Amino acid sequence: MFTKRSDAYSLTPCWFTRVHEPDGFRERDDDGTLVCTCRHCRKRIRSREGKTWNLADGLDLDALAASCISSHFSVIDVEEGMVLARYKVPPNSDELVIADMWATIARKHGVEAGGDVEIRLVRHEDVLQKRH
Incomplete structure (x- = not known):
């Protein structure tokens, strides 16, 4: 039955x-x-x-961050889908300054390889290339 x-x-x-x-x-x-x-x-x-x-129908944090005007680091909790912090990159920063900022942010937030928290760099120049 x-x-x-x-x-x-x-x-x-x-x-x-x-x-x-x-x-x-x-x-x-x-x-x-x-x-x-x-x-x-x-x-x-x-x-x-x-x-x-x-x-695909949800909120895309990366696309939202890419619509910004300045370059910045985003600290993302991948598991929860949240932006924990943003750090503005000074204009005309070279790769050495960016690498130093990355290391400082990683220490501050306890970011580990393969962990739930990631640091993403959104470059203003890359955003401009996608818009045009």
Whole structure:
């Protein structure tokens, strides 16, 4: 009697963990974002770097940060999808100053390789190239 119920649904693993896994063909949007389908929930997902995937219909923190006018560091909690801090990069900074700032920010926030907290550099010059 209850062997073939049409109203019984199960929840996908990504519903619990918020970790989506790509499946199938990946394509790139105009801004360079990878777009694919989640293998569990079959919804469209996107990634900028190819390792962290979020729902394509949600808020994209990287795209929001890229719309800014000045270069800055963003400290991101990848697991929670939150910007923890932003640090403005002084204009005309060379690579040595940027590397020193990166190391200082990493020490301050306890950033480790492969951890949940990442530091992302958003360069004003890169943003201008994408707009034109």
